[in-house]
Amino acid sequence: MEPKRSKYILIGLSVFCILLIGITSFKDGFLNPLRNGIGYLLNPIQSGVNRAGTSLYNNISNYSTLKNAMDERKVLQDQIDTLIEENSRLQAEQFELNRLRELYALDQTYLQYEKIGARVIAKDSGDWFQVFRINKGSADGVRVDANVIAGGGLVGIVTDVGAHYATVRSVIDDVSRVSGMAQQSGDTCIVSGDLTLFKEGRLRISNITQDGDVKDGDRIVTSNISSKFLPGILIGYATDITTDETRLTKSGYLIPAAQFSSLQEVLVITVLKEDAAETVTETQGDQG
Numbered sequence: 001m002e003p004k005r006s007k008y009i010l011i012g013l014s015v016f017c018i019l020l021i022g023i024t025s026f027k028d029g030f031l032n033p034l035r036n037g038i039g040y041l042l043n044p045i046q047s048g049v050n051r052a053g054t055s056l057y058n059n060i061s062n063y064s065t066l067k068n069a070m071d072e073r074k075v076l077q078d079q080i081d082t083l084i085e086e087n088s089r090l091q092a093e094q095f096e097l098n099r100l101r102e103l104y105a106l107d108q109t110y111l112q113y114e115k116i117g118a119r120v121i122a123k124d125s126g127d128w129f130q131v132f133r134i135n136k137g138s139a140d141g142v143r144v145d146a147n148v149i150a151g152g153g154l155v156g157i158v159t160d161v162g163a164h165y166a167t168v169r170s171v172i173d174d175v176s177r178v179s180g181m182a183q184q185s186g187d188t189c190i191v192s193g194d195l196t197l198f199k200e201g202r203l204r205i206s207n208i209t210q211d212g213d214v215k216d217g218d219r220i221v222t223s224n225i226s227s228k229f230l231p232g233i234l235i236g237y238a239t240d241i242t243t244d245e246t247r248l249t250k251s252g253y254l255i256p257a258a259q260f261s262s263l264q265e266v267l268v269i270t271v272l273k274e275d276a277a278e279t280v281t282e283t284q285g286d287q288g
Contacts, residue, residue, distance in 0.1 A: 099264060099265055100265065102151065102152070103117065103150065103265055103266075103267060106149060106150070106151075106152060106153075106267060107267060110149065110232075110233065110269070113147075113230060113269045113271055114269065114270045114271055115149075115267040115268060115269050115270060116136060116140055116141060116142070116267070116268050116270060117136075117265060117266075117267055117268075118134035118135055118136040118140075118142075118166075118265070118266050118267075118268050119134065119135050119264065119265055119266075120132050120133070120134055120263050120264055120265070120266065121133055121134065121135045121165070123263075126195075127261065128170075128172060128195070128198065128260045128261055129155075129170055129260050129261070129263045130169070130170050130172050130173040130174075130193070130195060130260070131167065131168070131169050131170070131173060132167075132168055132170070132263065133165055133166070133167050133168070134148075134165065134166050134168060134266060134268070135164065135165060136164070136165070136166060136268060137161050137162045137163050137164045137165045137166050138161050138162065138163055139163045139164055140164075141270045142158060142161055142166045142268050142270065143158065143161060143270070143272060144158055144159065144160065144161055145157060145158060145228050145272050145273070145274075146158040146166075146268050146269055146270060146272060147228075147229055147230050147233065147268075147269045147273075148168050148170075148266050148267070148268050148269070149233060149258070149266065149267050149269065150258055150263060150265065150266040150267060151257065151258035151259045151263070152234065152257040152258060153233065153234035153235055153236065153256065153257025153258050154171055154178070154222060154229070154233045154234065154235045154257070154258065155168065155170050155171070155258045155260075155263065155266055156168045156169050156170035156171050156173070156176070157169060157228060157229070158268070166268070168266070170193075170258075170260060171191065171193055171203065171235065171256065171258075172193045172194075172195060172198045172203060172256065172260050173193045173195065174193055174194060174195055175193065176192070176193030177190060177191070177192055177193070178190070178191040178222060178226065178229055178235060179191075179222065179223045179225055179226035179227075179229065180205070180220045180221060180222060180223055180226075180235050180254075181220070181221060181222075181223035181224070182212075182213065182214045182215075182218045182219070182220060182238065183218065183219040183220070183221045183232075183234075184213070184218055184219070185212070185213035185214065185218075187208060187209065187212035187213050187214050188207070188208075188212075188223050188225065189205050189206065189207055189208045189212075189214060189220065190205070190206050190207045191203055191204070191205055191220065191235055191236075191254055192204045192205075192206065197253075198260070201255060201256075202239070202253040202254060202255055203236070203253065203254045203255075203256060204251070204252075204253060204254070205220065205238060205241070205251060205252045205253060205254045206249070206251040207249060207251075208241070208249055208250035208251060208252075209248075209249060209250070210243065210247065210248055210249060210250060212250060214238055214241055214250065214252075215238065215241060216238055216239050216240065216241055216252075217237060217238065217239070218237065218238045219234060219237060220234075220235045220236055220237065220238055220254055221233055221234050221235060222235060226273065227273065228272075228273050229273060230269060230271070230273050230276060234257045235254065235256065235257065236254040236255050236256040236257045237254065237255045237257070238252055238253075238254055239252060239253050239254070239255055240252045240253050
């Protein structure tokens with residue numbers, strides 16, 4: 001029964017549609033009221049169908065546009081992430097290249113001393129590198145009392161050595177004492193480490209004789225009479241030199257040449273002061 005009923009309904013709708021088409025095709029005036037009535041009946045239905053169709057189309061179009069925009073955004077974000085990563089890598093390589101260039105220039109400044117490069121691998125807690133560890137040791141020719149340089153000048157001295165590591169105590173550490181001299185005049189002084197004072201970026205200079213010629217801006221280098229530091233290595237620059245209350249000596253401050261907040265690579269001089277002293281003694285004996 002159900003298939004037959006559906007068949008009859010379909011046939012009825014088809015006939016109704018044919019009649020409507022036929023009625024709307026007549027031009028006779030007596031059918032105008034009927035056509036108008038049918039139009040009045042169908043216009044709201046047609047408008048509703050049009051609005052529904054337009055809304056559906058717009059929704060489909062908006063969804064498609066949104067999906068495309070999201071796909072494009074993902075592609076662009078991936079490209080941005082790749083560029084950021086690449087830029088970070090290039091910047092890191094540029095910074096490393098600049099540091100190595102500075103280290104090479106320092107190596108050329110002190111060609112008279114044999115050296116090896118080393119990387120800083122650890123340091124004590126704190127803001128500065130007052131005590132730190134490097135990745136070279138006795139297997140590489142590093143010995144206790146080896147002088148360490150970086151960033152334009154003296155960094156410190158090796159205090160402990162393992163086969164593949166070494167510990168360095170820098171000149172800014174509280175227990176550090178370096179015998180220095182003014183490069184221009186040769187007058188001697190003592191450069192003392194002071195972590196509290198180094199917060200101002202300075203170290204202390206003392207034991208300058210009253211008639212010693214040490215002025216603000218003078219280059220202070222390791223002296224010839226130092227027992228552990230090789231001579232002529234730049235420590236820093238003198239500043240605020242004044243006469244002490246005793247009127248017998250002068251003192252002041254020193255701005256270090258090396259940067260102790262961001263050490264990453266250093267040069268270790270493999271020749272010790274005692275080796276250099278023995279070489280000089282032997283040379284003098286040969287000349288005698």
